[in-house]
Each structure stands twice: as structure tokens, then as C-alpha cells.
Amino acid sequence: MGRKFLPLMGGMEIKDQVILVTGGARGLGFAMLAAFGERGGRLVVCDRAGSAAAAETLRAQGYDATGIDCNVTEESSVVSAFEQIAAQVGPVNIAILNAGILRDGLLIRFNKATGKIKGKMSLEQWQSVIDVNLTGVFLTGREAAAQMAEAGGGLIIPISSVAMHGNPGQSNYSAAKAGVAALTRLWAQELSRFKIRVCGIAPGFIATEMVLKDMNAKALEEWQSRIPIGRLGRPDEIAHTAVFIAENDLMTGVVVEASGGIKI
Numbered sequence: 345m346g347r348k349f350l351p352l353m354g355g356m357e358i359k360d361q362v363i364l365v366t367g368g369a370r371g372l373g374f375a376m377l378a379a380f381g382e383r384g385g386r387l388v389v390c391d392r393a394g395s396a397a398a399a400e401t402l403r404a405q406g407y408d409a410t411g412i413d414c415n416v417t418e419e420s421s422v423v424s425a426f427e428q429i430a431a432q433v434g435p436v437n438i439a440i441l442n443a444g445i446l447r448d449g450l451l452i453r454f455n456k457a458t459g460k461i462k463g464k465m466s467l468e469q470w471q472s473v474i475d476v477n478l479t480g481v482f483l484t485g486r487e488a489a490a491q492m493a494e495a496g497g498g499l500i501i502p503i504s505s506v507a508m509h510g511n512p513g514q515s516n517y518s519a520a521k522a523g524v525a526a527l528t529r530l531w532a533q534e535l536s537r538f539k540i541r542v543c544g545i546a547p548g549f550i551a552t553e554m555v556l557k558d559m560n561a562k563a564l565e566e567w568q569s570r571i572p573i574g575r576l577g578r579p580d581e582i583a584h585t586a587v588f589i590a591e592n593d594l595m596t597g598v599v600v601e602a603s604g605g606i607k608i
């Protein structure tokens with residue numbers, strides 16, 4: 345039997361819902377899990393590694409949490425994770441498709457002195473980001489939709505980025521995140537007949553390891569000076585956006601930009 349989706353102020357009651365977050369062991373994913381845990385959700389951490397330890401940390405904070413490792417780029421790993429979740433916790437009600445990586449670089453790099461090309465974005469650099477950030481969303485979104493359709497409804501929150509508009513130095517990342525935004529809009533239409541809402545979030549620059557460690561420090565400093573609110577976003581602000589989407593039935597078929605006003 346599927347779970348009931350009782351209307352609460354026109355939205356979903358988070359208490360007792362099964363909430364899966366890919367890439368949930370740290371960063372935005374972990375913050376979103378904690379926010380849903382605070383509201384009585386049953387949390388499932390699905391990271392490439394360390395899911396059990398992250399779940400233990402969440403349990404120590406008083407939340408109901410289970411950890412199941414899952415590599416979102418591998419079909420067998422994703423299918424198996426969803427089977428384990430259904431068996432151990434129950435069918436997924438809210439799936440936040442958050443796992444993502446950065447491998448920034450210019451399409452081509454030019455040496456002015458020699459007039460020759462000195463570097464190119466490698467196929468590996470392109471493919472690795474497409475695999476995690478786009479194929480990973482396809483695979484986890486597909487399995488979530490299948491489980492939700494059988495259970496009578498649900499909510500999928502794909503995590504895109506303001507880079508979806510096309511950010512120089514991020515051919516791979518921007519292409520993947522634009523693809524995620526397109527999937528959000530089309531899945532909302534395809535899946536509405538199963539009572540599944542699909543609403544994405546496109547964060548701006550948020551203070552997580554991805555930004556603080558993986559981004560070029562000079563580029564980050566330049567970006568920071570262009571954020572209208574004058575600071576990086578915080579993970580709890582993105583988590584709050586996800587909770588707002590869950591609690592509001594009107595939110596489907598769009599990608600909410602939570603960016604402090606940055607324009608790309």
C-alpha cells in the first residue's frame with residue numbers, strides 16, 4: 345500500500361514521508377536531509393560512499409535515518425538502492441536528486457605568445473560531469489518515478505544550478521544542469537497523471553565544499569563581488585527552499601532559482 349498524501353495547507357505533510365537525497369552525505373544534500381528530519385521525515389542518505397556514517401550522524405541528532413550507498417552513474421547500483429530502500433524503509437515519497445560534481449575548464453586554451461592552442465576540455469572532463477550530473481539524475485529520477493507511480497504519488501526535486509544559463513568555463517556542468525532543468529519541466533508533465541510533482545532548485549553560489557574547495561579561488565572571489573546580496577548562500581537556505589516546495593502543491597514544472605540574485 346502506498347502512503348497517503350494528505351493536504352496540509354495545500355501541500356504535502358512531511359512527517360513520516362520517506363525522503364531520499366542522493367549525494368546526501370555532505371553539503372547541500374546533508375542540509376536538506378536535516379531540514380526534512382526536523383519535520384519528522386524518514387531520511388535516506390544515498391551517497392557514493394559514507395552513507396551509513398552520515399545516517400548515524402543524523403540519528404545522533406534525533407532523526408530517523410538510513411544510509412544506503414549508491415553510485416548514481418551506475419544503473420545496477422541505482423536500481424539496487426531503490427529496491428533496498430523499498431524493502432528496508434518503504435517506497436520513496438520525496439526524491440531529491442542532488443549528487444553532483446565539478447570539473448571546470450575552458451573549451452580551448454590559447455597561448456597568445458605562440459598563437460597555438462595549449463589545451464582543450466578533455467572528453468573525460470566532459471563525460472564525468474555528464475555521467476554524474478545528468479545521467480545520474482535520469483537514472484535516479486526514473487527509479488523514483490517508478491516507485492512513486494506504484495505508491496500513488498510523490499515529489500521529485502532535481503538540483504540544477506544557475507549555471508544552466510551557460511557559464512563560461514563550465515561547458516560540461518552548464519550542459520548537464522540545463523539538461524536537468526529540461527527534465528524537470530518535461531517530467532512534471534509526463535508524471536502528473538501519477539500525482540507526481542517535479543520541481544527543481546537552481547542554487548547560486550552556496551558555501552559548500554564544492555564551491556570552497558573545488559572552485560578556482562580567483563573566480564570565486566570575482567563571482568562573490570557580483571552577488572547582489574553580497575555573500576554566498578548558506579546550505580540551510582537551499583534546504584528551506586526544498587521544504588517550501590514540498591509543502592506547496594502549486595510548485596511543479598519549474599526550476600526555482602535560489603541565488604541571491606546572481607545573473608549568469
Ligand code: NDP
Nearest residue numbers: 367371372392415416442443444505547548549550552554
Ligand atoms: P558537494 O561536493 O559538497 O557534495 C556532493 C555530494 O555528491 C558528495 O557527497 C559526493 O560524494 C556526492 N557524489 C558525487 N558523485 C556521486 C555519485 N556518482 N554517486 C553518488 N553521489 C555522488 O556538493 P554541493 O553540496 O555543493 O552540491 C550539491 C548539488 O548542488 C550538486 O548537484 C551541485 O551541482 C549543486 N549546486 C551546488 C551549488 C553550490 O554553490 N554549492 C550551486 C549550484 C548547484 P563524494 O564526496 O564521494 O564525491
